[in-house]
Amino acid sequence: MKKNRRRSSRGTEPEPALPLPEPEAARVGGRRPRREPEAPPPEPEAVNAGARRPRRGAEPVVELPPDPLRPEPAAMGALSGQLPPGTPRGAGLIATDAGRYLRQAARDDAPSRFGSPDGEVDESARRVWEIAFGLAVRRRFEPDTALAEISRTVATAVHEHAAAGLPILDAEMLVRAALGEVVPVGDIDGSVLLGVHLLLFASLADELALGDAELDQLIAEAEEKAEALVGV
Amino acid sequence: MGQTGTLDKAATAAGRLILEALGEERPARSLSRLSDSPRAVRLLRELFTVAVRRSFVGREPRDITRYVRDLLEYQALPAGGELAREAEAMIRAAIGEPELAHGVPELRRFELICHMVGDLVRPPGAPSGELTALVDQAEQRVARFDRPRNRVVGRRSM
Numbered sequence: 001m002k003k004n005r006r007r008s009s010r011g012t013e014p015e016p017a018l019p020l021p022e023p024e025a026a027r028v029g030g031r032r033p034r035r036e037p038e039a040p041p042p043e044p045e046a047v048n049a050g051a052r053r054p055r056r057g058a059e060p061v062v063e064l065p066p067d068p069l070r071p072e073p074a075a076m077g078a079l080s081g082q083l084p085p086g087t088p089r090g091a092g093l094i095a096t097d098a099g100r101y102l103r104q105a106a107r108d109d110a111p112s113r114f115g116s117p118d119g120e121v122d123e124s125a126r127r128v129w130e131i132a133f134g135l136a137v138r139r140r141f142e143p144d145t146a147l148a149e150i151s152r153t154v155a156t157a158v159h160e161h162a163a164a165g166l167p168i169l170d171a172e173m174l175v176r177a178a179l180g181e182v183v184p185v186g187d188i189d190g191s192v193l194l195g196v197h198l199l200l201f202a203s204l205a206d207e208l209a210l211g212d213a214e215l216d217q218l219i220a221e222a223e224e225k226a227e228a229l230v231g232v
Numbered sequence: 233m234g235q236t237g238t239l240d241k242a243a244t245a246a247g248r249l250i251l252e253a254l255g256e257e258r259p260a261r262s263l264s265r266l267s268d269s270p271r272a273v274r275l276l277r278e279l280f281t282v283a284v285r286r287s288f289v290g291r292e293p294r295d296i297t298r299y300v301r302d303l304l305e306y307q308a309l310p311a312g313g314e315l316a317r318e319a320e321a322m323i324r325a326a327i328g329e330p331e332l333a334h335g336v337p338e339l340r341r342f343e344l345i346c347h348m349v350g351d352l353v354r355p356p357g358a359p360s361g362e363l364t365a366l367v368d369q370a371e372q373r374v375a376r377f378d379r380p381r382n383r384v385v386g387r388r389s390m
Binding site: 147148151167168169170173181182183184185186187188 | 293294297300301310311312313314315316317320321324329331332335
């Protein structure tokens with residue numbers, strides 16, 4: 001049987017949507033479980049506020065001087081893909097937090113094995129990871145690579161990072177999109193995007209057997225491209 | 233575009249129901265009305281497998297992506313997102329990558345099967361004689377998989 005060619009020849013109107021429940025309703029219960037971003041835990045201040053609140057009539061809280069041995073707390077901002085102000089960029093050197101996190105992920109050394117970091121991630125970090133993912137994909141595959149080869153690599157990567165529960169076809173579509181193919185990548189969940197960009201990058205770096213210098217160079221290139229995009 | 237000449241050739245009542253639905257003006261909609269009949273739904277699943285294998289086995293796999301986009305656009309359904317990925321997952325699951333469709337909800341599976349069977353097996357997608365053969369083959373698959381010795385549950389209980 002040949003592929004149906006009736007759409008040019010049938011000349012009838014397309015069928016209206018089937019009288020089935022709304023897609024939203026269909027998703028309930030049956031969807032593959034995707035990790036929802038967890039609500040941030042309450043601030044320790046809020047949790048202990050009641051316990052630490054001075055009782056009525058208690059003496060005022062005494063401010064302690066800062067402990068010189070205690071390190072300064074990390075900046076409250078999100079994990080960023082932007083170069084810190086005043087930092088010179090060295091050729092082939094990773095310069096951003098996002099880049100360093102990606103290197104950790106590629107070396108299986110990242111704090112989270114679920115694809116996304118624990119804390120906040122800003123847009124510039126996402127951009128760096130997406131560009132790095134695209135660079136790795138295009139280094140690994142040609143645009144006309146057989147789909148079976150792409151599927152095999154993606155399946156291996158998804159199984160390697162099974163804890164992240166990445167949907168395999170979404171991951172494959174993102175790889176094919178990075179190769180320039182027109183594929184359905186609309187409405188992929190943000191956490192899935194992040195997981196694919198980080199974890200598939202890690203698997204591709206492993207498959208390409210990138211050395212430390214090559215990996216750094218690839219990530220630094222992604223950082224530069226991301227920076228250039230912002231500058232445009 | 234009636235299929236009435238083929239109705240008496242289907243061996244089962246479910247087969248006749250499906251042939252009748254396929255002969256109507258809007259086959260996907262007509263097929264979806266068979267959701268109350270478990271036997272028809274069962275047969276429809278096998279018909280989907282047969283039709284997909286006859287259409288896509290041995291072809292360039294990227295044809296599946298193109299076919300799905302073409303079908304969904306024709307049906308005025310969103311062709312660039314999750315529905316398209318689920319449709320591709322269903323087709324590829326039927327031709328050897330079963331894990332791809334594990335996450336597709338039952339109701340969505342049925343909806344997509346109705347659309348794709350309605351598109352792939354009705355004329356001019358398939359000549360009416362071939363349509364009967366497809367339904368016949370699907371009926372054979374149902375009979376084969378529903379034999380007691382092929383039932384997983386039956387084997388486990390032995």
